[in-house]
Each structure stands twice: as structure tokens, then as C-alpha cells.
Amino acid sequence: MLVKLTAAIAVLVGTLVLAACGGDGGGLESGSGDTDTSDIPTAQGGEPSGELTISNWPLYIDKQTIPNFEQETGVETQYIEDINDNTEFFGKLRPQRSQGESGGRSIITPTDWMAAKMYDLGYVQNLDKSAIPNVEENLIPSLQSPSFDPNRDYSVPWQSGMTGVIVRKDLAPDITSINDLFDPKYKGKVTMLSEMRDTVPLVMKADGVDPAEATDQDWLDAIDKIEQAAASGQVRDFTGNDYADDLTRGDVVAAIGWSGDAVQLQADNPNIEWRMPDEGCMLWTDNMEIPIGAPNTPAALAFMNYVYDPEVAADITEYVQYVSPVAGVKEILTKRDPKLANNQLIFPDEEFTADCTIQVSPEDEEGVNEAFEAVLQG
Numbered sequence: 001m002l003v004k005l006t007a008a009i010a011v012l013v014g015t016l017v018l019a020a021c022g023g024d025g026g027g028l029e030s031g032s033g034d035t036d037t038s039d040i041p042t043a044q045g046g047e048p049s050g051e052l053t054i055s056n057w058p059l060y061i062d063k064q065t066i067p068n069f070e071q072e073t074g075v076e077t078q079y080i081e082d083i084n085d086n087t088e089f090f091g092k093l094r095p096q097r098s099q100g101e102s103g104g105r106s107i108i109t110p111t112d113w114m115a116a117k118m119y120d121l122g123y124v125q126n127l128d129k130s131a132i133p134n135v136e137e138n139l140i141p142s143l144q145s146p147s148f149d150p151n152r153d154y155s156v157p158w159q160s161g162m163t164g165v166i167v168r169k170d171l172a173p174d175i176t177s178i179n180d181l182f183d184p185k186y187k188g189k190v191t192m193l194s195e196m197r198d199t200v201p202l203v204m205k206a207d208g209v210d211p212a213e214a215t216d217q218d219w220l221d222a223i224d225k226i227e228q229a230a231a232s233g234q235v236r237d238f239t240g241n242d243y244a245d246d247l248t249r250g251d252v253v254a255a256i257g258w259s260g261d262a263v264q265l266q267a268d269n270p271n272i273e274w275r276m277p278d279e280g281c282m283l284w285t286d287n288m289e290i291p292i293g294a295p296n297t298p299a300a301l302a303f304m305n306y307v308y309d310p311e312v313a314a315d316i317t318e319y320v321q322y323v324s325p326v327a328g329v330k331e332i333l334t335k336r337d338p339k340l341a342n343n344q345l346i347f348p349d350e351e352f353t354a355d356c357t358i359q360v361s362p363e364d365e366e367g368v369n370e371a372f373e374a375v376l377q378g
Helices: 065-073 086-098 112-120 133-138 178-182 196-206 216-232 243-249 259-268 297-306 310-320 329-336 365-377
Strands: 009-011 016-018 051-056 076-081 156-168 190-193 235-239 254-258 272-275 282-288
Touching: 051 297, 065 076, 065 297, 065 310, 086 112, 112 282, 133 297, 156 178, 156 196, 156 243, 156 259, 156 310, 178 196, 178 216, 178 254, 190 196, 196 216, 196 254, 196 282, 196 365, 216 235, 216 365, 235 243, 243 254, 243 259, 254 259, 259 272, 259 310, 310 329
Parallel strands: 051 076, 190 235, 190 254
Antiparallel strands: 009 016, 156 254, 156 272, 156 282
């Protein structure tokens, strides 16, 4: 929701280090040397009007922000939930991107590693910062200078979160470790993410390997373990956000999944719960970008500016229950709903995330990506 260009980003008062959500870069060529980024254009602001199309992940915005934005600006907005997996989304749009086209989209929302990849390939634009004063004023200081985009020239954080285990606590109350997903009693009832930088490092952590210091062989060993589990039927499937339906039905009792999804699913089924693995979680951030060829950059920048109003951002956070990059959101939610403001999945503190890890890439990224992709393809 990465190539890397690892982003070690502290969230909230500098307590939570976040990198990018998910992502297997399988089959993606490196952008280094492919594009002279000094020639990348800047998306220009102006009076918003016309139509705006946004691509984002499922379950990632409240019900009123888009209608309120339309009413305030007069911009007719099409909000599409068509990002399920970073690599899958890239593959879908790559033919258009390579021709300098945006597929009609003026905002896309990839994870840090994919955001950086698209910029390196010349697929997204720099941003007219004069058009997004709310971002300049309200982006929390600890997210202002990630290593992949130190000046936030082309990316604006949307939401951040954690990857761990989502369980049906009525069906699998004892699952607390990633290694529990390999227990034969749960054969065919667990899923893992198709995002390599979530799934493989979590398996390594469960086996006592620090992803930050892992060798290529450590990555391949973890992938081999995953492959054997998939071949035996232990792992039911590899998914993006689409694990939600299986969990709700009880066809899956545990899934490697994202924190905010679980909080939302729990509203409909109190037996669904996100758990911090015994070994710690993975940390990530998704970002808004404006593609080359975007048909309406003034409206895109106006939307970015709009959602960085703390009251609007609080509405989004209250619904999606991920970690907001906008200063002042916790204070607003403390008044609205103190229980929500004290939720560690939304406002995690340093102690809660002490064992968590930012996403990293293997040395032989291409080889490891190919090995993981082979597992996904069966």
C-alpha cells in the first residue's frame, strides 16, 4: 500500500519509523540511467475545475471527503479503488506510462518503493509546492525528508501503517507468530501478501534473521520455505487487499495483512483482529503522485492540499484507521473519540513498534524478485 531507496521515516512525534507498504518489484527494470530526472516536468497548480480521477487502494478513504471536495471546488471526482498490489498496478499502467500517458488518472497512490521507481522511470511529475500550502504547513516533520525523495519534490504521503497478522480469533485464537501460519492444523486456511517486501522479511524475522542484515541466501531460504508451504497447500493464496472476503467468510483463519484493514473489518465482525507478530511487524507509507500526462494537475494539487487540512485528515483517519501523516489529527480525534486517539494501530508509540522493521531490498534484487515471482505463479 520497495526498490529501495529505503525510507526510514519516523511517524507521529518521531516515534514510529515507517517505510513503504508492501511491494514486490518483480520484473521491474531499474530506473537508474533510464531517465534524466532533471528533465521531468512540474505539475502546475491553478484554479481547480473540470474532472479529476484518483487511483487508490481499497478501504482507504471515508464516505464524505470526495463529496465535500466536489462541493467545495466544483471538481467532478472519480475515485477508483484499483490498486490491490504495487507490481500488479504497475504492470497494468506501464504501457500507458511508457507513452507518457496517465490512463486518465491525475493522482495515483503507490508505496514508497514504487513511488520512487515510477519517478526514476520518468512516469510521474514534480509538484508545484506553491499549490499545496497545507502540505507544506501540516506534513509532520519526521515525514518531510525520506531518503527516496528528500525534498518531497514528487510525493505526498497519503497514509502509513503496519503489516502483521490478521486473525479470526474465534477460529485461530493461538496464532501470534508468523511461524504459526506454517502449523499443519491451519493447512489451506492462511494467506500471505503478494507484496514481497512484506511477506518475505516477516518470514525471515520469524526465523531469527534481521532483514536489514540479511544475505541474498537468507532471502532465498525464506522464499523456499514459503514455496514449500504453497506447494503443500498450507498457504491457500497470495493476495493484495482481497484477503478481506475470505477472512469475513471464515475460509481463511489468518492472513498476513495490513493494520487498518483489520480495524475496518472488525467493525462488521468483532472476531477479526490484527495482531503484532511476536517477532514484530513491517512498517510502510503510501504516497500521492501525479503521473506524466495527467489531464488535470490543478485539481490534483487542490485535492492534495484539501486532504492536508487537519479536520479533513481526521475524518479520513477516523474511517480508515491507518496512521495519518497530517499534524493535528490526534488532537482532533482526542476530542471526538478518545478511544480512537489511544489506539496503537492508529497512533503507535515507540514501545509498540520496537521490534518492527522498515522494508529493505536484497542485494541481488532481480534474482530474489524472480524467485518470489515464481512462487506467486505457482
